[in-house]
Amino acid sequence: METDTRIRILDAAERLFVMHGLDATTLRMITAEAQANLAAVNYHFGSKEALTEAVFRRRLTWLNEQRIAALSAFEAEAKGQPLKPRQIVEAFFGVAIRMAADHNGGQTFMRLLGRTYTEPTEFVRKFLAEEYAEVIARFKAAFFKALPDVPQEEFLWRFHFMMGALSYAISGTEALRLLGPIDDSDPEALYARLMSFLIGGLRAPLPDLVVKPVAKTARKPRAKRAA
Amino acid sequence: METDTRIRILDAAERLFVMHGLDATTLRMITAEAQANLAAVNYHFGSKEALTEAVFRRRLTWLNEQRIAALSAFEAEAKGQPLKPRQIVEAFFGVAIRMAADHNGGQTFMRLLGRTYTEPTEFVRKFLAEEYAEVIARFKAAFFKALPDVPQEEFLWRFHFMMGALSYAISGTEALRLLGPIDDSDPEALYARLMSFLIGGLRAPLPDLVVKPVAKTARKPRAKRAA
Protein backbone atom coordinates (compact mmCIF):
# COMPACT_ATOMS: atom_id res chain seq x y z
CA MET A 1 0.00 0.00 0.00
CA GLU A 2 2.78 2.36 0.94
CA THR A 3 4.39 3.42 -2.31
CA ASP A 4 7.96 4.55 -2.68
CA THR A 5 8.61 8.09 -1.51
CA ARG A 6 10.67 8.72 -4.61
CA ILE A 7 7.77 7.81 -6.88
CA ARG A 8 5.31 9.84 -4.86
CA ILE A 9 7.56 12.86 -5.19
CA LEU A 10 7.85 12.42 -8.96
CA ASP A 11 4.08 12.09 -9.29
CA ALA A 12 3.40 15.09 -7.09
CA ALA A 13 5.94 17.25 -8.92
CA GLU A 14 4.43 16.28 -12.27
CA ARG A 15 0.95 17.26 -11.17
CA LEU A 16 2.06 20.53 -9.61
CA PHE A 17 4.34 21.49 -12.50
CA VAL A 18 1.48 21.24 -14.94
CA MET A 19 -0.80 23.26 -12.68
CA HIS A 20 1.56 26.05 -11.68
CA GLY A 21 4.58 25.87 -13.96
CA LEU A 22 8.10 24.84 -13.07
CA ASP A 23 9.16 27.98 -11.36
CA ALA A 24 6.04 28.63 -9.32
CA THR A 25 6.06 25.12 -7.89
CA THR A 26 7.99 24.99 -4.65
CA LEU A 27 9.60 22.07 -2.91
CA ARG A 28 7.25 22.71 -0.02
CA MET A 29 4.25 22.22 -2.27
CA ILE A 30 5.75 19.07 -3.74
CA THR A 31 6.67 17.43 -0.46
CA ALA A 32 3.32 18.34 1.08
CA GLU A 33 1.45 16.81 -1.89
CA ALA A 34 3.68 13.73 -1.78
CA GLN A 35 3.22 13.41 1.98
CA ALA A 36 6.96 13.48 2.37
CA ASN A 37 9.32 15.64 4.31
CA LEU A 38 10.75 18.83 2.88
CA ALA A 39 14.25 17.40 2.97
CA ALA A 40 13.21 14.32 1.00
CA VAL A 41 13.61 16.00 -2.39
CA ASN A 42 17.20 16.91 -1.74
CA TYR A 43 17.88 13.49 -0.30
CA HIS A 44 16.45 11.58 -3.26
CA PHE A 45 17.30 13.90 -6.14
CA GLY A 46 19.91 16.37 -4.93
CA SER A 47 18.19 19.57 -6.04
CA LYS A 48 15.00 20.95 -7.50
CA GLU A 49 16.63 21.09 -10.92
CA ALA A 50 17.65 17.44 -10.77
CA LEU A 51 14.12 16.52 -9.72
CA THR A 52 12.75 18.43 -12.70
CA GLU A 53 14.99 16.52 -15.07
CA ALA A 54 13.93 13.24 -13.50
CA VAL A 55 10.25 14.13 -13.96
CA PHE A 56 10.79 14.69 -17.67
CA ARG A 57 13.16 11.86 -18.30
CA ARG A 58 10.94 9.28 -16.65
CA ARG A 59 8.30 9.50 -19.37
CA LEU A 60 9.95 11.31 -22.25
CA THR A 61 12.50 8.62 -22.91
CA TRP A 62 9.74 6.07 -23.07
CA LEU A 63 7.57 8.27 -25.32
CA ASN A 64 10.31 8.77 -27.87
CA GLU A 65 11.17 5.10 -27.86
CA GLN A 66 7.55 4.36 -28.66
CA ARG A 67 7.64 6.86 -31.51
CA ILE A 68 10.74 5.31 -32.99
CA ALA A 69 9.32 1.83 -32.57
CA ALA A 70 6.13 2.84 -34.36
CA LEU A 71 8.09 4.40 -37.19
CA SER A 72 10.37 1.39 -37.48
CA ALA A 73 7.38 -0.92 -37.68
CA PHE A 74 5.92 1.04 -40.58
CA GLU A 75 9.29 1.14 -42.31
CA ALA A 76 9.80 -2.59 -41.97
CA GLU A 77 6.40 -3.11 -43.53
CA ALA A 78 7.17 -0.72 -46.39
CA LYS A 79 10.38 -2.52 -47.38
CA GLY A 80 12.31 0.58 -48.45
CA GLN A 81 9.40 2.38 -50.08
CA PRO A 82 8.53 5.83 -48.75
CA LEU A 83 5.88 5.75 -46.06
CA LYS A 84 2.56 7.46 -46.39
CA PRO A 85 2.58 10.84 -44.67
CA ARG A 86 -0.32 9.62 -42.60
CA GLN A 87 1.75 6.81 -41.18
CA ILE A 88 4.55 9.12 -40.13
CA VAL A 89 2.11 11.56 -38.56
CA GLU A 90 0.52 8.65 -36.78
CA ALA A 91 3.86 7.43 -35.44
CA PHE A 92 4.86 10.82 -34.08
CA PHE A 93 1.67 12.57 -33.08
CA GLY A 94 -0.61 9.60 -32.66
CA VAL A 95 1.67 8.05 -30.08
CA ALA A 96 1.72 11.35 -28.19
CA ILE A 97 -2.04 11.72 -28.26
CA ARG A 98 -2.46 8.19 -27.00
CA MET A 99 -0.07 8.84 -24.16
CA ALA A 100 -2.08 11.96 -23.37
CA ALA A 101 -5.17 9.79 -23.10
CA ASP A 102 -3.54 7.58 -20.50
CA HIS A 103 -5.02 8.49 -17.17
CA ASN A 104 -2.24 6.70 -15.37
CA GLY A 105 0.05 9.72 -15.34
CA GLY A 106 0.65 10.01 -19.05
CA GLN A 107 -2.09 12.56 -19.40
CA THR A 108 -0.58 14.80 -16.76
CA PHE A 109 2.85 14.47 -18.26
CA MET A 110 1.79 15.33 -21.78
CA ARG A 111 0.14 18.49 -20.56
CA LEU A 112 3.34 19.39 -18.82
CA LEU A 113 5.31 18.73 -21.96
CA GLY A 114 2.92 20.81 -24.02
CA ARG A 115 3.41 23.89 -21.96
CA THR A 116 7.12 23.42 -21.53
CA TYR A 117 8.05 24.01 -25.17
CA THR A 118 6.93 27.60 -24.98
CA GLU A 119 8.32 28.06 -21.48
CA PRO A 120 11.99 27.89 -22.10
CA THR A 121 14.17 27.63 -19.04
CA GLU A 122 17.73 27.32 -20.21
CA PHE A 123 18.45 23.98 -18.62
CA VAL A 124 15.13 22.46 -19.68
CA ARG A 125 15.65 23.54 -23.27
CA LYS A 126 19.10 22.01 -23.35
CA PHE A 127 17.78 18.85 -21.82
CA LEU A 128 14.88 18.57 -24.27
CA ALA A 129 17.19 19.11 -27.23
CA GLU A 130 19.24 16.10 -26.16
CA GLU A 131 16.24 13.91 -25.47
CA TYR A 132 14.71 14.72 -28.86
CA ALA A 133 17.80 14.57 -31.04
CA GLU A 134 17.39 11.01 -32.25
CA VAL A 135 13.65 10.99 -32.76
CA ILE A 136 13.75 14.28 -34.67
CA ALA A 137 16.46 12.99 -36.97
CA ARG A 138 14.55 9.80 -37.72
CA PHE A 139 11.27 11.56 -38.44
CA LYS A 140 12.79 14.31 -40.53
CA ALA A 141 14.39 11.70 -42.74
CA ALA A 142 11.16 9.75 -43.07
CA PHE A 143 9.14 12.86 -43.93
CA PHE A 144 11.65 14.11 -46.48
CA LYS A 145 11.50 10.76 -48.20
CA ALA A 146 7.71 10.62 -48.11
CA LEU A 147 7.22 14.19 -49.34
CA PRO A 148 9.87 14.76 -52.00
CA ASP A 149 7.85 17.58 -53.57
CA VAL A 150 7.68 19.67 -50.40
CA PRO A 151 10.74 21.88 -49.92
CA GLN A 152 12.53 20.87 -46.77
CA GLU A 153 12.30 24.29 -45.19
CA GLU A 154 8.58 24.38 -45.84
CA PHE A 155 8.22 21.00 -44.23
CA LEU A 156 10.16 22.05 -41.13
CA TRP A 157 7.76 24.93 -40.60
CA ARG A 158 4.81 22.63 -41.05
CA PHE A 159 6.25 20.18 -38.58
CA HIS A 160 6.62 23.08 -36.18
CA PHE A 161 3.03 24.18 -36.71
CA MET A 162 1.90 20.59 -36.14
CA MET A 163 3.71 20.54 -32.83
CA GLY A 164 1.85 23.69 -31.87
CA ALA A 165 -1.47 22.08 -32.71
CA LEU A 166 -0.50 18.99 -30.73
CA SER A 167 0.53 21.10 -27.79
CA TYR A 168 -2.81 22.85 -27.71
CA ALA A 169 -4.70 19.64 -28.32
CA ILE A 170 -3.14 18.20 -25.19
CA SER A 171 -2.57 21.01 -22.77
CA GLY A 172 -5.28 23.22 -24.08
CA THR A 173 -8.04 22.16 -21.81
CA GLU A 174 -7.68 25.49 -20.09
CA ALA A 175 -7.10 27.78 -23.05
CA LEU A 176 -9.88 26.00 -24.88
CA ARG A 177 -12.47 27.36 -22.49
CA LEU A 178 -11.97 30.70 -24.19
CA LEU A 179 -13.89 29.31 -27.11
CA GLY A 180 -16.87 28.20 -25.08
CA PRO A 181 -18.13 24.91 -23.71
CA ILE A 182 -16.53 21.96 -25.42
CA ASP A 183 -16.33 18.26 -24.76
CA ASP A 184 -12.77 17.04 -24.29
CA SER A 185 -13.64 13.79 -22.61
CA ASP A 186 -13.26 11.48 -25.60
CA PRO A 187 -9.63 10.76 -26.45
CA GLU A 188 -10.55 8.74 -29.53
CA ALA A 189 -12.44 11.69 -30.95
CA LEU A 190 -9.59 14.04 -30.16
CA TYR A 191 -7.20 11.68 -31.85
CA ALA A 192 -9.31 11.54 -34.99
CA ARG A 193 -9.81 15.29 -35.05
CA LEU A 194 -6.17 16.12 -34.61
CA MET A 195 -4.98 13.62 -37.20
CA SER A 196 -7.39 14.95 -39.73
CA PHE A 197 -6.34 18.54 -39.06
CA LEU A 198 -2.62 17.77 -39.13
CA ILE A 199 -2.75 15.87 -42.38
CA GLY A 200 -4.83 18.62 -43.92
CA GLY A 201 -2.21 21.16 -42.94
CA LEU A 202 0.72 19.01 -43.91
CA ARG A 203 -0.65 18.37 -47.37
CA ALA A 204 -1.97 21.87 -48.01
CA PRO A 205 -1.05 23.57 -51.27
CA LEU A 206 2.37 25.13 -50.99
CA PRO A 207 2.34 28.85 -50.31
CA ASP A 208 3.37 31.04 -53.18
CA LEU A 209 6.51 32.57 -51.74
CA VAL A 210 8.22 35.41 -53.49
CA VAL A 211 11.56 34.12 -54.62
CA LYS A 212 13.92 35.97 -52.33
CA PRO A 213 12.85 39.52 -53.09
CA VAL A 214 15.12 42.39 -52.22
CA ALA A 215 12.42 44.98 -52.71
CA LYS A 216 8.85 44.78 -51.51
CA THR A 217 6.62 44.01 -54.47
CA ALA A 218 3.09 42.82 -54.94
CA ARG A 219 2.54 39.12 -54.40
CA LYS A 220 0.14 36.81 -56.09
CA PRO A 221 -2.26 35.49 -53.48
CA ARG A 222 -2.76 32.21 -55.30
CA ALA A 223 -1.15 28.95 -54.31
CA LYS A 224 0.07 25.94 -56.18
CA ARG A 225 -0.75 22.29 -55.90
CA ALA A 226 1.15 20.25 -53.37
CA ALA A 227 2.54 16.79 -53.86
CA MET B 1 15.44 61.63 -24.87
CA GLU B 2 14.18 60.84 -21.41
CA THR B 3 11.06 58.76 -21.94
CA ASP B 4 8.28 58.30 -19.45
CA THR B 5 9.15 56.00 -16.57
CA ARG B 6 5.79 54.33 -16.87
CA ILE B 7 6.43 53.40 -20.49
CA ARG B 8 9.95 52.23 -19.77
CA ILE B 9 8.61 49.92 -17.08
CA LEU B 10 5.99 48.47 -19.41
CA ASP B 11 8.59 47.87 -22.12
CA ALA B 12 11.05 46.31 -19.70
CA ALA B 13 8.42 44.05 -18.17
CA GLU B 14 7.29 42.92 -21.62
CA ARG B 15 10.83 41.98 -22.63
CA LEU B 16 11.57 40.20 -19.37
CA PHE B 17 8.24 38.37 -19.23
CA VAL B 18 8.84 36.83 -22.62
CA MET B 19 12.37 35.80 -21.67
CA HIS B 20 11.74 34.39 -18.21
CA GLY B 21 8.01 34.00 -17.78
CA LEU B 22 5.69 35.98 -15.57
CA ASP B 23 6.56 34.37 -12.31
CA ALA B 24 10.32 34.23 -12.69
CA THR B 25 10.51 37.93 -13.55
CA THR B 26 11.00 40.00 -10.42
CA LEU B 27 10.23 43.64 -9.81
CA ARG B 28 13.90 44.12 -9.15
CA MET B 29 14.77 42.83 -12.62
CA ILE B 30 12.12 45.05 -14.19
CA THR B 31 13.11 48.26 -12.47
CA ALA B 32 16.79 47.62 -13.14
CA GLU B 33 16.10 47.08 -16.85
CA ALA B 34 13.86 50.15 -16.96
CA GLN B 35 16.47 52.23 -15.14
CA ALA B 36 13.85 53.09 -12.56
CA ASN B 37 13.64 52.69 -8.84
CA LEU B 38 12.27 49.56 -7.23
CA ALA B 39 9.40 51.52 -5.71
CA ALA B 40 8.38 52.90 -9.09
CA VAL B 41 6.33 49.84 -10.04
CA ASN B 42 4.17 50.10 -6.99
CA TYR B 43 3.85 53.83 -7.40
CA HIS B 44 2.75 53.67 -11.04
CA PHE B 45 0.79 50.43 -11.09
CA GLY B 46 0.04 49.43 -7.51
CA SER B 47 1.31 45.87 -7.66
CA LYS B 48 3.11 43.37 -9.83
CA GLU B 49 -0.21 41.84 -10.82
CA ALA B 50 -1.60 45.18 -11.90
CA LEU B 51 1.54 45.83 -13.92
CA THR B 52 1.12 42.46 -15.62
CA GLU B 53 -2.42 43.32 -16.62
CA ALA B 54 -1.27 46.66 -17.96
CA VAL B 55 1.40 44.99 -20.08
CA PHE B 56 -1.20 42.75 -21.71
CA ARG B 57 -3.94 45.29 -22.02
CA ARG B 58 -1.74 47.86 -23.69
CA ARG B 59 -1.41 45.82 -26.87
CA LEU B 60 -4.10 43.17 -26.67
CA THR B 61 -6.97 45.61 -26.80
CA TRP B 62 -5.51 47.14 -29.92
CA LEU B 63 -4.84 43.73 -31.50
CA ASN B 64 -8.41 42.56 -31.03
CA GLU B 65 -9.79 45.84 -32.32
CA GLN B 66 -7.72 45.32 -35.46
CA ARG B 67 -9.10 41.83 -35.83
CA ILE B 68 -12.67 43.01 -35.51
CA ALA B 69 -12.04 45.88 -37.91
CA ALA B 70 -10.58 43.49 -40.49
CA LEU B 71 -13.54 41.15 -40.12
CA SER B 72 -16.03 43.99 -40.36
CA ALA B 73 -14.36 45.24 -43.52
CA PHE B 74 -14.72 41.84 -45.18
CA GLU B 75 -18.31 41.58 -44.01
CA ALA B 76 -19.23 44.99 -45.36
CA GLU B 77 -17.79 43.96 -48.68
CA ALA B 78 -19.71 40.69 -48.70
CA LYS B 79 -23.08 42.34 -48.14
CA GLY B 80 -24.58 39.60 -45.99
CA GLN B 81 -23.10 36.67 -47.89
CA PRO B 82 -20.93 34.24 -45.94
CA LEU B 83 -17.24 35.14 -46.06
CA LYS B 84 -14.64 32.87 -47.54
CA PRO B 85 -12.88 30.89 -44.80
CA ARG B 86 -9.65 32.36 -46.06
CA GLN B 87 -10.85 35.86 -45.28
CA ILE B 88 -11.80 34.98 -41.73
CA VAL B 89 -8.51 33.23 -41.13
CA GLU B 90 -6.77 36.27 -42.56
CA ALA B 91 -8.65 38.63 -40.26
CA PHE B 92 -7.87 36.65 -37.13
CA PHE B 93 -4.49 35.04 -37.69
CA GLY B 94 -3.11 37.32 -40.35
CA VAL B 95 -3.48 40.36 -38.14
CA ALA B 96 -1.67 38.53 -35.36
CA ILE B 97 1.18 37.45 -37.60
CA ARG B 98 1.59 40.97 -38.87
CA MET B 99 1.73 42.30 -35.35
CA ALA B 100 4.36 39.68 -34.58
CA ALA B 101 6.41 41.06 -37.46
CA ASP B 102 6.38 44.54 -35.98
CA HIS B 103 9.78 45.14 -34.48
CA ASN B 104 8.48 48.10 -32.55
CA GLY B 105 7.39 46.05 -29.56
CA GLY B 106 4.65 44.06 -31.26
CA GLN B 107 7.02 41.19 -31.89
CA THR B 108 7.97 40.93 -28.25
CA PHE B 109 4.39 41.12 -27.15
CA MET B 110 3.14 38.42 -29.49
CA ARG B 111 5.80 36.06 -28.22
CA LEU B 112 4.65 36.78 -24.73
CA LEU B 113 1.06 36.15 -25.70
CA GLY B 114 1.99 32.91 -27.43
CA ARG B 115 3.55 31.44 -24.34
CA THR B 116 0.91 32.76 -21.97
CA TYR B 117 -1.94 30.63 -23.29
CA THR B 118 -0.26 27.48 -22.10
CA GLU B 119 0.98 29.10 -18.90
CA PRO B 120 -2.21 29.60 -17.03
CA THR B 121 -2.04 31.78 -13.97
CA GLU B 122 -5.50 32.13 -12.57
CA PHE B 123 -5.72 35.89 -12.83
CA VAL B 124 -4.17 36.01 -16.31
CA ARG B 125 -6.59 33.41 -17.59
CA LYS B 126 -9.54 35.32 -16.23
CA PHE B 127 -8.23 38.51 -17.70
CA LEU B 128 -7.62 36.98 -21.14
CA ALA B 129 -11.10 35.50 -21.16
CA GLU B 130 -12.57 38.96 -20.74
CA GLU B 131 -10.33 40.58 -23.29
CA TYR B 132 -11.15 37.91 -25.86
CA ALA B 133 -14.86 37.56 -25.28
CA GLU B 134 -16.04 39.89 -28.01
CA VAL B 135 -13.56 38.92 -30.69
CA ILE B 136 -14.20 35.21 -30.12
CA ALA B 137 -17.94 35.68 -30.40
CA ARG B 138 -17.63 37.61 -33.64
CA PHE B 139 -15.27 35.12 -35.27
CA LYS B 140 -17.18 32.06 -34.16
CA ALA B 141 -20.30 33.47 -35.76
CA ALA B 142 -18.48 34.30 -38.97
CA PHE B 143 -16.92 30.85 -39.20
CA PHE B 144 -20.17 29.02 -38.49
CA LYS B 145 -21.79 30.97 -41.27
CA ALA B 146 -18.94 30.36 -43.69
CA LEU B 147 -18.66 26.65 -42.94
CA PRO B 148 -22.23 25.42 -42.52
CA ASP B 149 -21.29 21.82 -43.27
CA VAL B 150 -18.65 21.59 -40.54
CA PRO B 151 -20.15 20.57 -37.18
CA GLN B 152 -19.65 23.36 -34.70
CA GLU B 153 -17.80 21.22 -32.19
CA GLU B 154 -15.43 20.06 -34.90
CA PHE B 155 -14.81 23.65 -35.88
CA LEU B 156 -14.08 24.70 -32.31
CA TRP B 157 -11.38 22.06 -32.08
CA ARG B 158 -9.91 23.19 -35.37
CA PHE B 159 -9.91 26.77 -34.21
CA HIS B 160 -8.09 25.61 -31.12
CA PHE B 161 -5.52 23.71 -33.17
CA MET B 162 -5.04 26.79 -35.33
CA MET B 163 -4.30 28.85 -32.24
CA GLY B 164 -1.66 26.30 -31.30
CA ALA B 165 -0.02 26.58 -34.69
CA LEU B 166 -0.11 30.38 -34.45
CA SER B 167 1.39 30.27 -31.00
CA TYR B 168 4.29 28.16 -32.20
CA ALA B 169 4.68 30.21 -35.34
CA ILE B 170 5.21 33.28 -33.22
CA SER B 171 6.88 32.24 -30.02
CA GLY B 172 8.50 29.17 -31.38
CA THR B 173 11.81 30.64 -32.35
CA GLU B 174 13.28 28.74 -29.46
CA ALA B 175 11.43 25.46 -29.71
CA LEU B 176 12.00 25.51 -33.44
CA ARG B 177 15.72 25.05 -32.99
CA LEU B 178 14.95 21.48 -32.01
CA LEU B 179 14.24 20.80 -35.65
CA GLY B 180 17.53 22.16 -36.89
CA PRO B 181 18.69 25.37 -38.53
CA ILE B 182 15.82 27.32 -39.99
CA ASP B 183 15.32 30.81 -41.33
CA ASP B 184 12.73 32.77 -39.40
CA SER B 185 13.80 36.19 -40.59
CA ASP B 186 11.16 36.72 -43.27
CA PRO B 187 7.76 37.62 -41.81
CA GLU B 188 6.07 37.61 -45.21
CA ALA B 189 7.19 34.05 -45.80
CA LEU B 190 6.03 33.02 -42.34
CA TYR B 191 2.70 34.64 -42.99
CA ALA B 192 2.25 32.76 -46.26
CA ARG B 193 3.35 29.47 -44.77
CA LEU B 194 1.08 29.71 -41.78
CA MET B 195 -1.97 30.78 -43.79
CA SER B 196 -1.50 27.90 -46.15
CA PHE B 197 -1.15 25.42 -43.30
CA LEU B 198 -4.12 26.78 -41.35
CA ILE B 199 -6.47 26.71 -44.29
CA GLY B 200 -5.34 23.22 -45.17
CA GLY B 201 -6.18 22.08 -41.66
CA LEU B 202 -9.41 23.99 -41.45
CA ARG B 203 -10.72 22.53 -44.67
CA ALA B 204 -9.46 19.00 -44.13
CA PRO B 205 -11.90 16.13 -44.60
CA LEU B 206 -13.96 15.62 -41.48
CA PRO B 207 -12.75 12.79 -39.27
CA ASP B 208 -14.95 9.75 -39.15
CA LEU B 209 -15.68 9.73 -35.45
CA VAL B 210 -17.94 6.71 -35.39
CA VAL B 211 -15.91 4.03 -37.12
CA LYS B 212 -12.73 4.43 -35.09
CA PRO B 213 -13.52 2.72 -31.79
CA VAL B 214 -14.77 -0.40 -33.50
CA ALA B 215 -13.13 -2.73 -31.04
CA LYS B 216 -14.41 -0.77 -28.09
CA THR B 217 -17.89 0.06 -26.93
CA ALA B 218 -20.26 1.91 -29.18
CA ARG B 219 -19.86 5.65 -29.19
CA LYS B 220 -22.22 8.53 -29.76
CA PRO B 221 -24.70 7.89 -32.57
CA ARG B 222 -23.29 10.00 -35.39
CA ALA B 223 -20.60 12.47 -36.30
CA LYS B 224 -23.28 14.71 -37.72
CA ARG B 225 -23.40 15.10 -41.44
CA ALA B 226 -20.27 15.53 -43.44
CA ALA B 227 -19.85 17.68 -46.49
Add this chain to the structure above:
DNA sequence: GTCTATAGGGGGATAGAC
Protein backbone atom coordinates in the same frame (compact mmCIF):
# COMPACT_ATOMS: atom_id res chain seq x y z
C1' DG C 1 16.00 6.91 5.42
C1' DT C 2 13.40 10.31 7.65
C1' DC C 3 12.80 14.18 10.37
C1' DT C 4 13.47 19.15 12.69
C1' DA C 5 15.66 23.31 12.62
C1' DT C 6 17.94 26.77 10.55
C1' DA C 7 21.07 29.13 7.51
C1' DG C 8 21.26 32.37 3.84
C1' DG C 9 19.27 34.60 0.09
C1' DG C 10 15.42 36.94 -2.48
C1' DG C 11 10.84 38.16 -3.01
C1' DG C 12 6.77 42.01 -2.99
C1' DA C 13 5.22 45.80 -0.74
C1' DT C 14 5.40 50.24 1.90
C1' DA C 15 6.66 54.35 4.96
C1' DG C 16 8.54 58.49 4.82
C1' DA C 17 12.37 61.80 3.36
C1' DC C 18 13.27 64.71 -0.49
Add this chain to the structure above:
DNA sequence: GTCTATCCCCCTATAGAC
Protein backbone atom coordinates in the same frame (compact mmCIF):
# COMPACT_ATOMS: atom_id res chain seq x y z
C1' DG D 1 7.38 61.61 -8.75
C1' DT D 2 11.39 59.55 -7.06
C1' DC D 3 14.38 57.51 -3.77
C1' DT D 4 16.24 54.83 0.50
C1' DA D 5 15.50 51.77 3.99
C1' DT D 6 13.09 48.24 5.83
C1' DC D 7 9.29 44.86 7.09
C1' DC D 8 7.88 40.35 6.73
C1' DC D 9 7.27 36.67 3.95
C1' DC D 10 8.74 32.30 1.54
C1' DC D 11 12.30 30.06 -1.00
C1' DT D 12 16.19 26.23 -1.57
C1' DA D 13 19.50 23.75 0.61
C1' DT D 14 21.82 21.56 4.40
C1' DA D 15 23.41 20.10 9.11
C1' DG D 16 22.65 16.96 12.43
C1' DA D 17 19.39 14.28 15.69
C1' DC D 18 16.89 10.02 15.54
